[in-house]
Amino acid sequence: MNNQLSAMLYAWQENREGTEWVLGTVYRTEGSAYRKAGAMMLINGHGQQFGLLSGGCLEADIIRNARKAMHTGRPVMLTYDGNDEDDLSFKLGVGCGGTVYIMLQPITGGNDLGLSDLHSALTRRESGLYFQKINAVEGYFQTGTLHANHPAHIENRSDGDWLVTPISPEPHILVVGGGIDARPVIGIAHNMGWKTTLVDPRPANARPEHFPQAGTILRTIDRDLARYVAKQRVDAVILMAHSVGIDANALAILHDAPIKHLSALGPRHRFEDVLERAGISRNDLGFDISSPAGLDIGGQLPESIALSMLSGIHHALFKQRAAPAMAQAAE
Structure with a gap:
């Protein structure tokens, strides 16, 4: 299982009646910390x-304290100070050196802290804000449009302090082209907890037995694909069909799609050929473009190139200012 929030909530939803549960949340940090405010497990x-609140060094103690929350039905507040030689986190060798404040909230049948609403929203790939009252067993979720880089923060209200955490679904990428070099792209993205769709009209490519981790495999590149991208809220597209015609067809279909990023495998002049074949210009595209695809990490093998492309997409989606695309291995 990956550490994406949607996967964690799925595990909870599957067995929510079979055992007791506690939601652990980092609500504040000082100095360096492995996870920031809003991190959950x-x-x-x-x-x-399910999930991590540190690099793995604090989890055993967090689980031990979670049992207190289960037994008492009340929140448990924890502080781990990596600078204090007498603090547990220092003794455990936590290397970040900062202070982490964690809240453990018990979840019951009568009070699920709004996690059902949060789970449903992520299933629908909707964003919103998750509210948790500090040192209380209260929480709720509201859908809405968010600024991608807005951090979790504490709001001071008349009824107490509330942690407000922006929530967005995990990235969804569409890979155009199901050749051998697409296999590590799908595999790495799957291990990251991303949603993946693969499309290739060629019968010999994108075979299910070669892509067992692909979320969806499609066979046609037409207006139905554009509708699918919009409905399924695809965030980024990778053109890697090793066919100018197929890539151009996909680009022509998706040039006005509501995606955030497009990566094109191959040298810069190849993407110009794709644009020309598609009959469009860069000015017709309303999303960020990486051509050549990915970040320059010096890779040549399919696995390295996949890591490069996914790193570039990750940077573009989460930093909003993609680093300049560097020279990538030519086809």
Whole structure:
């Protein structure tokens, strides 16, 4: 299982009645910390954890304290100071050196802290804000449009302090082209917890047995693909069909799609050929473009190139200012 919030909530939803649960949340940090405010994990009565609130060094103590929250029905507030030689986190060798404040909130059948609404929204690929009252067993979720870089923060209200965490679904990427070099792209994206769709009209390509981790495999590049991209809220597209015609057809279909980023495999002049074949210009595209695709990490093999492309997409989606695309291995 990956550490994406949607995967954590799915695990909770599948067994929410079978055992007790606690939601652990980083609500404040000082100095360096592995996870920032808004990071969450779920712990159940079997001692299983879903997600991380540190690099793995604090989780055993967090799980131990989660049992207190389960037994008392009240929140448990934890502080780990990496600078204090007498603090547990220092003794455990936490290397960040900062201070982390964690809240453990018990989840019950009568009070799920709004996690059902949050889970439903992520299933629909909707964004919003998650509100948790500090040192209380209260929480709720509201859908709405967010600024992608807006951090979690504490609001001071008349009824107390509330942690407000922006929530967005995990990235969804569409890979155009199901050749051998697309396999590590799908595999790495899957391990990151991203949603993936693969499209290739060629019968010999994108075979299910070669892409067992692909979320969806499509066979046609037409207006139905454009509708699919909009409905499924695809965030980024990779053109890697090794066919100017197929890439151009996909680009012509998706040039006005509501995506955020497009990566084109191959040298810069190849993408110009794709644009010419598609009959459009860069000015017709309303999204960020990386051509050549990815970040320059010096890779030549398919796995390295996949890592480069996905790193570039990650940077574009989460930093909003993609680093200049560097020279990538030519086809």
